[in-house]
Amino acid sequence: MAAQRLDGRLLAAQLESTLAAFIAAGLSKGIRPPGLAVLRVGNDPASGVYVANKEKACARIGAISFGCHLPADISQTELEAELQRLNKNPAVDGILVQLPVPASINDRALLQVLDPAKDADGLHSLNLGRLLRGEPGPRSCTPAGVMALLKEAQIPLEGVRALVVGRSILVGQPMALMLQQANATVTVAHSRSLDLEGLCRNAELVVVAAGRPELIGAAHISPGAVVVDVGIHRRKQGGLVGDVKFEEVEPLAKAITPVPGGVGPMTVTMLLLNTVRMWAQQHDLSEPCAGL
Numbered sequence: 001m002a003a004q005r006l007d008g009r010l011l012a013a014q015l016e017s018t019l020a021a022f023i024a025a026g027l028s029k030g031i032r033p034p035g036l037a038v039l040r041v042g043n044d045p046a047s048g049v050y051v052a053n054k055e056k057a058c059a060r061i062g063a064i065s066f067g068c069h070l071p072a073d074i075s076q077t078e079l080e081a082e083l084q085r086l087n088k089n090p091a092v093d094g095i096l097v098q099l100p101v102p103a104s105i106n107d108r109a110l111l112q113v114l115d116p117a118k119d120a121d122g123l124h125s126l127n128l129g130r131l132l133r134g135e136p137g138p139r140s141c142t143p144a145g146v147m148a149l150l151k152e153a154q155i156p157l158e159g160v161r162a163l164v165v166g167r168s169i170l171v172g173q174p175m176a177l178m179l180q181q182a183n184a185t186v187t188v189a190h191s192r193s194l195d196l197e198g199l200c201r202n203a204e205l206v207v208v209a210a211g212r213p214e215l216i217g218a219a220h221i222s223p224g225a226v227v228v229d230v231g232i233h234r235r236k237q238g239g240l241v242g243d244v245k246f247e248e249v250e251p252l253a254k255a256i257t258p259v260p261g262g263v264g265p266m267t268v269t270m271l272l273l274n275t276v277r278m279w280a281q282q283h284d285l286s287e288p289c290a291g292l
């Protein structure tokens with residue numbers, strides 16, 4: 001039987017419609033629209049595409065995007081001052097620092113300057129701590145998007161053996177915490193792990209966020225496993241590819257995310273959701289998309 005496709009485009013479009021209606025209801029009460037500021041430093045071409053996608057997504061739901069594109073040679077002090085200005089801007093509900101920033105910038109220090117109440121990607125230490133404790137707060141967009149996709153597809157997580165390949169602060173670590181909070185039994189693999197094939201084959205759910213094109217093939221996957229591919233890479237010959245060899249793995253899997261059209265669209269939608277939630281809090285509105 002063919003694997004179930006975990007369709008991120010479809011779910012993202014449904015959630016965007018819900019958010020657009022939620023914003024329209026707020027605007028009809030005379031409330032200003034939600035605002036998202038995306039801080040981009042330098043000219044990394046992939047970042048340019050990601051930022052443009054986020055700005056278009058804001059426009060689709062009726063949110064305002066505040067583009068803030070700064071030169072690669074900006075100093076840490078100037079950049080932090082820019083971030084402080086966005087922190088203080090009352091029309092800005094959410095702020096995202098588009099990573100990576102140039103090597104001359106200390107991104108960890110930069111993220112700590114972010115107002116945690118406007119941290120649209122959940123990467124401030126306070127918000128990462130809230131995730132660790134299971135307290136409410138903005139959650140990292142990519143793993144939150146994966147959780148939403150699994151929930152929509154009614155993939156059981158309780159007691160399930162889950163493997164997360166990758167341990168970055170952006171994806172792997174928060175992913176592992178979220179799965180653990182859903183009562184999965186979680187193993188985390190990384191570049192020093194031994195026997196990645198064996199670890200993967202033992203898992204009923206494999207989330208791959210290694211940043212290595214087509215690292216995971218048929219030999220890694222047990223029949224009936226659920227496979228989530230976070231990786232995204234541009235092929236030299238054109239097109240996108242993930243961390244998973246899709247054609248090999250799909251016939252084995254119970255469910256799988258495609259690349260493109262799986263996790264990517266959900267990341268953008270979760271960024272919108274975090275921003276709209278921050279806006280709703282500012283204006284004492286109910287929580288949009290509660291339960292996600």
Ligand code: NAP
Nearest residue numbers: 142166167168171190191209210211230231232263264267
């Ligand atoms: P990252 O910071 O480079 O982290 C990669 C992680 O994978 C590290 O923990 C690394 O281990 C581990 N790793 C690398 N090679 C490995 C191997 N051969 N076996 C096992 N583990 C290995 O990357 P990231 O920011 O987490 O992103 C991961 C991927 O997701 C990238 O392709 C990125 O473009 C993509 N991404 C996609 C979205 C989306 O919206 N779809 C969003 C964010 C990221 P060590 O810790 O030992 O170095």
